[in-house]
Amino acid sequence: MMTERDIQTAREDLAAAFRWSARLDMHEAVSNHFSFAINDEGSRFLVNPAGIHFSRVKASDLVVVDLDEPLPTPEQGGPDPTAAAIHGAMHRNNPQARCVIHLHPKYVTALSTLDDPTIIPIDQNTARFFNRVSYDIDFGGMGLGDEAERLSATLGNRSIVLMGAHGAMTVGARVSDAFDDFYYLEKAAETLMTAYASGRKLRVLSDDVAETTAQQWANYSFDLRGAHLREIKAILDVEEPEYRH
Numbered sequence: 644m645m646t647e648r649d650i651q652t653a654r655e656d657l658a659a660a661f662r663w664s665a666r667l668d669m670h671e672a673v674s675n676h677f678s679f680a681i682n683d684e685g686s687r688f689l690v691n692p693a694g695i696h697f698s699r700v701k702a703s704d705l706v707v708v709d710l711d712e713p714l715p716t717p718e719q720g721g722p723d724p725t726a727a728a729i730h731g732a733m734h735r736n737n738p739q740a741r742c743v744i745h746l747h748p749k750y751v752t753a754l755s756t757l758d759d760p761t762i763i764p765i766d767q768n769t770a771r772f773f774n775r776v777s778y779d780i781d782f783g784g785m786g787l788g789d790e791a792e793r794l795s796a797t798l799g800n801r802s803i804v805l806m807g808a809h810g811a812m813t814v815g816a817r818v819s820d821a822f823d824d825f826y827y828l829e830k831a832a833e834t835l836m837t838a839y840a841s842g843r844k845l846r847v848l849s850d851d852v853a854e855t856t857a858q859q860w861a862n863y864s865f866d867l868r869g870a871h872l873r874e875i876k877a878i879l880d881v882e883e884p885e886y887r888h
């Protein structure tokens with residue numbers, strides 16, 4: 644059970660992740676969503692309200708969606724309807740999905756359009772995702788209804804869905820986990836798409852080396868994911884401290 648303090652921390656972590664995603668140009672107009680489950684069932688979660696630019700989201704702006712209550716409309720300060728559908732299904736159907744980050748950044752989205760979007764291991768960052776991504780290639784429109792249920796089932800026990808013809812979602816126990824995975828997912832996609840664009844033959848790592856590298860990322864001796872978000876918050880505390888309000 645989350646305390647009020649835990650929920651406030653989740654709000655501040657999400658606000659920092661939104662603002663940093665805008666700085667990295669991983670946002671898209673006033674679309675895309677991050678959410679965080681605040682009950683064990685995943686039926687209540689924090690999410691960004693429709694129409695607010697990522698660069699100015701504050702902790703207090705995030706709205707609580709309760710799947711058992713009528714959804715507030717965007718005009719009432721509610722979320723984008725596709726956010727409620729997709730993130731609701733993700734939280735309700737996947738206990739590991741406490742935080743869900745959903746973006747359409749340049750390289751992940753370009754990769755998602757390939758006939759085979761598999762992240763093949765060609766460097767440390769791509770190897771981090773070896774056999775650790777679920778691929779959804781059945782894009783059927785903007786994420787209402789069946790689309791949400793199918794995406795949430797595709798995740799399985801993994802923490803990343805590459806959404807064909809769309810973008811990606813990463814999930815984690817903490818905002819820092821899901822955000823760090825998305826950061827590296829975009830880096831991996833950038834490296835892979837740039838390497839593909841060379842037209843030269845790629846030297847793909849062996850399965851053994853790729854698997855070892857992925858395990859080394861997962862079991863790293865210090866909390867890189869936590870440190871990443873902590874440093875982002877430290878920078879924002881100096882440059883735009885109102886994100887915590």
Ligand SMILES: [Zn+2]
Binds near residue numbers: 675745746747809
């Ligand atoms: Zn989307």
Ligand SMILES: [Zn+2]
Binds near residue numbers: 676729745
């Ligand atoms: Zn979303």
